[in-house]
Amino acid sequence: MIIVEHKKIGDMGYVSHKDTLKVLQRALKRGKINVEYSKGFVPHMLTYTTTPLPLGVQSDAEYFGVECTGVSASEFLERFNRSVPAGLVGSWAVELLKNPNLAFIVVASEYRIKASGNLQAVTGILDKSSYVIDTVKKGEPIQKEIRDMIFDIRVEGEEIVCVLATGNINLRVDSFVDSLVTNFGIKANRNGIIRTKQLVKDGEKLVSVGEFLR
Amino acid sequence: MEDILSDILLRVEKPARYVGGEYNLPNMDKPCSHRTCLCFCDKYEVGMSNIGVRILYHMLNDMEGFVCERSFAPDLDMAKELQEHNLPLFSLETKRPLLDFDMVAFSVGFELHFTNIIYMFDLAHIPYYAADRDDSYPVIIAGGPCAVNPMPFADFFDAIMIGEGEINFKQFNELHDKCMKEGISKQEFLKRATTIEGVYIPSLNNPTKRAVVQDLDKSYFPTDILVPNCDIVHDRSTIELFRGCANGCRFCQACFYYRPIRERKVGTLVNYAKALMDNTGYDELSLSSLSTSDYSGLKDLVDQLKVEADERKIKLALPSLRLDSFEAEIYQEMGGSSLTFAPEAGTQRLRNVINKNVSEQDVYNSIKGAMEYGVKNVKLYFMIGLPTETMEDLQGIVDIVNLVKDLHRQYGKSKMLNIIVSTAVFIPKPLTPFQWERQISMQEMKEKQEFLIEKLRMKNVKYSWHGAESSVVESLLARGDRKLSSVIVDAYHNGCVFDSWSEHFNFEGWMKAVQDNNINLEEYTGEQAEDKVFAWDIVDNGVTKKYLLSERYKSRQGITTPNCMGKCNGCGASKLGRCFE
Known part of the structure; x- marks a missing residue:
């Protein structure tokens, strides 16, 4: 299989996860990639993605896995970039013998959030043992303890850089940012968020998918 | 604008509808002297499915010096945001307000889109009536299927394109570009x-x-079409086999x-496909026309495309099959499990009246054939309220089921x-032989629908029907x-928009507008005198009024007119261009 890391930027940020998958699958057809199909009654392309981004959030580090034959990783990347709409840009591709199941092994994501206000105050969350946010579950407003899902927060210039849980235990970055706006009076919104890394566990360390796979 | 817009997009449903950026987007930065905005009076997912819009959009963008x-x-959620932020309606490609274009062209596909013309004008800050717009405004025009009778919306536009846009829309744009360069007034x-x-x-x-278009085979057809980034109604590529219908x-x-x-x-179509x-990259290709199984090279075309499509795992779709020419062999090749048939009327007598040349035997053979090939889903389309219809004809629908x-x-x-x-x-x-007929009353519509609701309460049968109220407005x-332009404006002000979406249809709003303008509904929906000069008679559409009238007389006697593929019936259309030989 081949895994490609790609950006999802600009207006593509407004395209939902489900629609993005369709866009990517059409790109494979346009790129004449020989994709394998499931053997079921309604065959579908064997492709894989990682945790969805909230609508409006952009990313430098999305991953798309494709079970395919007859094409090298570099050729795949070239055809991928020729076949995707503006806003999706392949950064690198790697050929693997086995599906690493990124959706399962990715445990965190790093985000950069453009913001203004007293940003340093936000890092104080790391000193607390509890941080509760208001969010919505199945249409019902709920309160959720998320301190354990926040791995790091720092400030770089006019950006908050944070590492949040992703995957089976997942913290939506838009809910987190909404809480920062409410609790710390900073100015930020979903348009100013970019996922810069997806991280997997390598022993006790968190490393980027790129480092892990390559 | 971009900053406000990016905030707005986070609050509306399906924001991908408003950002463009689709694959195959033409170059919007090329040198150009004329910029047109092509507008469709319904949502993105409907408009992007329209083959006419696809053709005209790419045709203009392929012309040197023109951008579309x-x-x-x-x-409605997006409209509210635009109004609250005082942002004018804009184009998807460059986010340019409509008023900043040289030309704004509306495709009007359906009568129930008429209030959406005003809705879009309002959002774009365009005065409704052409007479109220001076030279500082773009030239604002309309075209599309409803141009067959443009009179209800004619006063809103500077010009109406009647017929096939590959010809008149192209020439109109070229002339406007030339006149602009010469400084000629609107x-x-x-x-x-x-x-x-x-x-x-x-x-x-x-x-x-x-x-x-005289030679359809040589006329413009785009093959590098936009591929939307979100779901649309007809999410597939389409080749147009032929225009017109012989039935x-x-x-x-x-x-x-x-x-x-x-x-x-066939060769041209195979290349397009x-x-x-x-x-x-679509996984479905539709072979489209008004009656696909009447295409003379259908078998040959399917044979040639099937291998290629199978290799690429692309499904071929064949819409608009006629019951009489259902070809099981082709159907089997397409590998379908559902079939859509449109007998239109329940009895042979009524099918003869409407000239649906489908016999009882055709119905029997086609359904039997479909069953033998393992069809699981059957969709049957009928009309109610057809001229001369009786309760026996409605019972005929039940009998077919x-x-x-x-x-x-x-x-x-x-x-x-x-x-x-x-x-x-x-x-x-x-422009039909039934253009003089009356529409049945709302009460009759409801009685007929209730009859069918009762009779079709059967296992594995689902019955759906069009609303009586919207049918009256459409009529x-x-x-x-x-005279109806002011009714459309008033209906819009009474809250009527997206009339073709049943959840938005507002009959009271329409009826109030009709009353306020002293319009007698019966004058429009009732039977028309045969010597009446209709509003649309000013356009020569090829088919003559004499022919339409003769067809009306034949309908009354239950006499059918054969498909004209074999022999010309002399409808008059051939004077506009060569018919199929």
Whole structure:
């Protein structure tokens, strides 16, 4: 299989996860990639993605896995970039013998959030043992303890850089940012968020998918 | 604007509808002297499915010096945001306000889109009436299927394109570009535009002849079409096999409006199909026309495309099959499990009246064939309120459903069977042999629908029907005249938008507008005198009034007119261009 890391930027940020998958699958057809199909009654392309981004959030580090034959990783990347709409840009591709199941092994994501206000105050969350946010579950407003899902927060210039849980235990970055706006009076919104890394566990360390796979 | 817009997009449903950026987007930065915005009076997902919009958009963008962008009717949540932030309606490609274009062209596909014209004007800050717009405004025009009778919306536009846009829309854009370069006034330009066939200028009320592509095989057809980033209604690529229809169903406007019948060659279509497969990545290709199984090279075309499509895992779709020419062999090759048939009427007598040349035996053979090939889902389309219809004809619909069930029991290869029965209300449309007929009253519509609801309460049968109220409004507008422009404006002000979406349809708003303008509904929906000069008679559409009238007389006697593929029936359309030989 081949895994490609790609950006999802600009207006593509407004395209939902489900629609993005369709866009990517059409790109494979346009790129004449020989994709394998499931053997079921309604065959579908064997492709894989990682945790969805909230609508409006952009990313430098999305991953798309494709079970395919007859094409090298570099050729795949070239055809991928020729076949995707503006806003999706392949950064690198790697050929693997086995599906690493990124959706399962990715445990965190790093985000950069453009913001203004007293940003340093936000890092104080790391000193607390509890941080509760208001969010919505199945249409019902709920309160959720998320301190354990926040791995790091720092400030770089006019950006908050944070590492949040992703995957089976997942913290939506838009809910987190909404809480920062409410609790710390900073100015930020979903348009100013970019996922810069997806991280997997390598022993006790968190490393980027790129480092892990390559 | 971009900053405000990016905030707005986070608050509206399906924001991908408003950002453009699709694959195959033409170069918007090329040197150009003329910029047109092509507007569609419904949501993105409907407009992007329209083959006419696809053709004209790419045609203009392929012309040197011309750029064409798009704008669709934004959903209500987006409209509210635009108004609250005082942002004008903009194009998807460059986010340019509509007023900043040289030309704004509306495709009007359906009578129930008329209030959306005003809705989009309002959002774009365009004064409703052409008479209220001076030279500082772009030239604002309309075209599309509803141009067959443009009179209800004529006063809103500087010009109406009647017929096929590959001809008149292209020439109109070229002339406007030339006139702009020469500094010629809008009024003088419009006067000059009357020399283009199929251009009607409402302020001049000039008679004109519908524009028709003479050689369809050589006419423009785009193969590097936009591939949307979100779901649309017809999410597939499409090749257009032929234009016009030889069957002559007497209620069908498209059949008469799109004549003469012109086919594309199989080789041309195969090339288009392969290019579309290469350029779009769609997993479905539709072989489209008004009656696909009448295409003379269908078998050859399917044979040639099937291998390529199978290799690429692309499904071929064949819409608009006729019951009489259902070819099981082709169907089997397509590998389908559902079939859509449109007998339109329940009895042979009524099918003869409407000239639906489908016999009882055809119905029997086709359904039997479908069952033998393992069809699981059958969709049946009928109309109610057709001229001369009786309760026996409605019972005939029930009998056909029972026949499908019986044949499934006897010959069904699949254990499962789902039947969907859908009825539309007959609407007398201009340029058909039934353009003089009355529409049945709302009470009659409801009685007939209730009869079918009761009778079709069967296992595995689902019955759906079109609303009586919206059918009345559609009928009013279809045969409307220029007096109705103020009704449309008032209906919009009464809250009528997206009338074709049942959840938005507001009958009270329409009826109040009708009353406030002292319009007698019966005058438009009732039977029309045969010597009446209709609003749309100013356009020569090819098919003659004499022919339509003769068809009406034949309908009354239950006499059918054969499909004209074999022998010309002399409808008059051939004078506009060569018919299929």
